[in-house]
Amino acid sequence: MQRRKIAGIIGLFIVLFFGASCKKDSKADPSVRTRLSTYVEKDGKNIVYVTDLPGDIAASPGAPAKTVYFSFTSNNTVDSSQKKSASWDVSFGNIYNSYVTINNGANPMSPGYGGSTQGALYIVNQPFDSVKTVPAGTEVNVNGSAGMDGYPSASWPGWYQYNSTTHLLTPIQARTLVIKMANGKYAKLQMISLYKGNPVNPTLSTPVPYITFKYWVQQDGSTNLQIP
Numbered sequence: 396m397q398r399r400k401i402a403g404i405i406g407l408f409i410v411l412f413f414g415a416s417c418k419k420d421s422k423a424d425p426s427v428r429t430r431l432s433t434y435v436e437k438d439g440k441n442i443v444y445v446t447d448l449p450g451d452i453a454a455s456p457g458a459p460a461k462t463v464y465f466s467f468t469s470n471n472t473v474d475s476s477q478k479k480s481a482s483w484d485v486s487f488g489n490i491y492n493s494y495v496t497i498n499n500g501a502n503p504m505s506p507g508y509g510g511s512t513q514g515a516l517y518i519v520n521q522p523f524d525s526v527k528t529v530p531a532g533t534e535v536n537v538n539g540s541a542g543m544d545g546y547p548s549a550s551w552p553g554w555y556q557y558n559s560t561t562h563l564l565t566p567i568q569a570r571t572l573v574i575k576m577a578n579g580k581y582a583k584l585q586m587i588s589l590y591k592g593n594p595v596n597p598t599l600s601t602p603v604p605y606i607t608f609k610y611w612v613q614q615d616g617s618t619n620l621q622i623p
Contacts, residue, residue, distance in 0.1 A: 435470050440622050442611045443470055447591055450492030450604035460604065462488035462506055467574070467582050467612050479510040481577035491589055491604040493564065494542035495554065498577045502539040507577075515575035516541060518552045523585040523609070526571045529618035541572055554586045563597060564589055573620065576612070583620050584610040 425439035434448045451460030464473040464483040473483040479500075486496045486506050500510035507514070516539055517530045544553035544567060554572060555564045572584040590597040591605040611622055 431470050437470070440611070441614075442609055442622065443467075444609045446593070446607050447605040448472070448607070450487060450589070450606055452602070452604065454491070457490060459489050460492045462486050463492055463606070464506070467576055467580075467610060468578065478506045480507075481510070481512050483507075484514065484576040484582070485574060485584070487604075487606055489542060491564070492606060493555065493589055493604065494540050495572060495584070495586065496540040497574060499539055504539045512577045513575070513579075514539075514577055517573035517575075518554075519571045519573055520569060521571055522569050523571050523583060524622070526573065526583050527619070527621040529573055529575075529581050529620060555589075562599060574610075580612060580614065580616055581618055581620065582610050582612040584608060 428436040428438045428444065430436050431443075434445055436444045436446070438444070445465075448463070448465075450463055454460040462475065462478075464475060464478060464486050465471070466473050466482060467484045477483065478486075481498070483498055486498070488494050488496060488506070495516075496505055497514035497516045498507040498510070498512045499505040499514045500507050500512045502508060505514070518541055519526050519530055538551065542553045543551075543555060543557050545551060546553065546557070552570075553567075554570055555566050557564055566586055566588065572586070574582045574584055576582055585608060587593060587607040587609065589604045589606060591602040593607050594601060597603075611620070613620055
C-alpha cells in the first residue's frame with residue numbers, strides 16, 4: 396500500500412513537471428501567436444502581425460480614402476480626433492489607404508502637421524529580417540510617406556509597385572520601412588498586402604483595402620533592430 400502511494404506521488408510529480416515544461420516551451424516558441432485584438436496578434440519574438448485591418452472600404456476607386464491611424468505602443472488603431480497628438484505612429488491614407496505616413500508635426504505631408512511629434516521614416520532596400528539597425532540619417536525619407544514606388548516622381552521610393560495594365564498593387568519584398576515613433580523609439584515595418592486574405596494572385600474583384608503588415612519595436616530606445 397505504501398509503495399503504491401509513493402508511486403502515485405512520483406507519477407503526479409512527473410505529470411506536473413512535464414506539463415509545466417511544455418507550457419513554458421509553448422510560451423517561448425516564436426511561432427506561437429497571442430491574439431491581442433480582432434486583427435492583431437503577437438508572436439514569441441514580439442513581432443506584431445496586423446491582418447486584414449479594414450481601411451476605407453467605402454471609398455470610391457481612385458479617390459483618397461479616410462485615413463487610418465495606428466499606434467505601435469497600443470497595437471491598435473487611434474481615432475482621427477487624436478491626429479495632432481503623439482498617440483499614433485503611422486497612418487494609412489490616400490488611394491486605397493496605400494500610403495504609409497509618419498507622425499511628424501513639422502512635416503506638411505503628415506496628418507500630424509502642427510503638432511509636436513518628430514517621427515521619421517527610413518526606406519531600406521532589405522528584407523524585414525535583414526534590417527539590423529536604423530539607417531544613417533542621410534537615408535531618411537524627408538517626404539515622410541511611402542506609397543507607390545516611383546510616384547509622384549521617379550526618385551520617390553515606395554513599398555509597392557502599380558501595374559497600369561492590370562491595375563493591381565504588388566508589394567516590394569526586399570523593402571522595409573524603419574519608423575521613428577512618436578515616443579522616439581524605433582520600429583521596423585513590412586507592408587504585406589492591401590487585399591483581403593492576402594491572396595497570392597489578387598484580382599480586381601478582390602476586396603480592398605484590407606491592410607496587412609507586421610512590425611517590431613525596439614523597446615530599449617536604441618537603434619538596434621536585430622530581433623533576438
